[in-house]
Each structure stands twice: as C-alpha cells, then as structure tokens.
Amino acid sequence: MKKQIKSMSIAIGKILKAVQIGFVLTLLLIQETFAQDGNAGINEATTKVKSYFETGTDLMYAIGAVVGLVGAIKVYQKWNSGDHDTGKVASSWFGSCVFLVIVATVLQSFFGI
Structure with a gap:
C-alpha cells in the first residue's frame, strides 16, 4: 500500500512539473505574440x-x-x-x-x- 502511495505521489509530482513547464511555455508564447509590430x-x-x-x-x-x-x-x-x-x-x-x-x-x- 505504501508503495502505491509513493508511486502515485511521484506521478502527481511529474504531472505538476509538466503543467508548470506548459504554463511557462504558454506565457513565453503569449509574450512573443504581443511583441509583434502593429x-x-x-x-x-x-x-x-x-x-x-x-x-x-x-x-x-x-x-x-x-x-x-x-x-x-x-x-x-x-x-x-x-x-x-x-x-x-x-x-x-x-x-x-x-x-x-x-x-x-x-x-x-x-x-x-
């Protein structure tokens, strides 16, 4: 049971890390979009x-x-x-x-x- 909880917490940690990276990349793309010449x-x-x-x-x-x-x-x-x-x-x-x-x-x- 403890092994399953530990593997689930590792999986959740990886998912949160991926979400954070995706959020940062999205912010960078938005910044790039707004920086275009009108x-x-x-x-x-x-x-x-x-x-x-x-x-x-x-x-x-x-x-x-x-x-x-x-x-x-x-x-x-x-x-x-x-x-x-x-x-x-x-x-x-x-x-x-x-x-x-x-x-x-x-x-x-x-x-x-």
Missing part, C-alpha cells in the same frame, strides 16, 4: 485587401453581365406577350446592371486601387 500587420492586411479588390471588381462585372442577360430574357418575354409595362421592366433591369458596374468602378477609383 504597422507590419496593418500593411499586410492592406495589401491583401487590395489584392482581393480586383477579383471582387471582376466578380461584380460578371454578376452585372448575368443580371443583364436575365433581364434581357425577361424583357423579351414581356414584349412578346404584349405586356404594357415592358419599358418599366427594361429600365429597372438596365438600371441594375449599370448600378453594379458604376459601384465597382467608383469604389475602385475612390480608394485608388
């Missing part, structure tokens, strides 16, 4: 956002093209069926396409990207 992080984030913006602009143009095609089909169907509000539907779909293109272009020129 300007470098901001500059890296700015560079990444700028690189994504061109892809986003291309995506906006692609969405505008799809909306234009869908709108053209809708207007064509209304025109063939003889609906009276064909002009209103055409102007709303055309306005949507123009809005997407203008927003992408204005954002690109406004932010100088």
Whole structure:
C-alpha cells in the first residue's frame, strides 16, 4: 500500500512539473505574440485587401453581365406577350446592371486601387 502511495505521489509530482513547464511555455508564447509590430500587420492586411479588390471588381462585372442577360430574357418575354409595362421592366433591369458596374468602378477609383 505504501508503495502505491509513493508511486502515485511521484506521478502527481511529474504531472505538476509538466503543467508548470506548459504554463511557462504558454506565457513565453503569449509574450512573443504581443511583441509583434502593429504597422507590419496593418500593411499586410492592406495589401491583401487590395489584392482581393480586383477579383471582387471582376466578380461584380460578371454578376452585372448575368443580371443583364436575365433581364434581357425577361424583357423579351414581356414584349412578346404584349405586356404594357415592358419599358418599366427594361429600365429597372438596365438600371441594375449599370448600378453594379458604376459601384465597382467608383469604389475602385475612390480608394485608388
């Protein structure tokens, strides 16, 4: 029985030692994390956002093209069926396409990207 208690106390001592070492290593890693340069992080984030913006602009143009095609089909169907509000539907779909293109272009020129 005494042998088991002694081996358990040795095991508990080893576990506590490992926990202490882990705690010290964690504190050292946290210190290393907080010691980074803030300007470098901001500059890296700015560079990444700028690189994504061109892809986003291309995506906006692609969405505008799809909306234009869908709108053209809708207007064509209304025109063939003889609906009276064909002009209103055409102007709303055309306005949507123009809005997407203008927003992408204005954002690109406004932010100088």
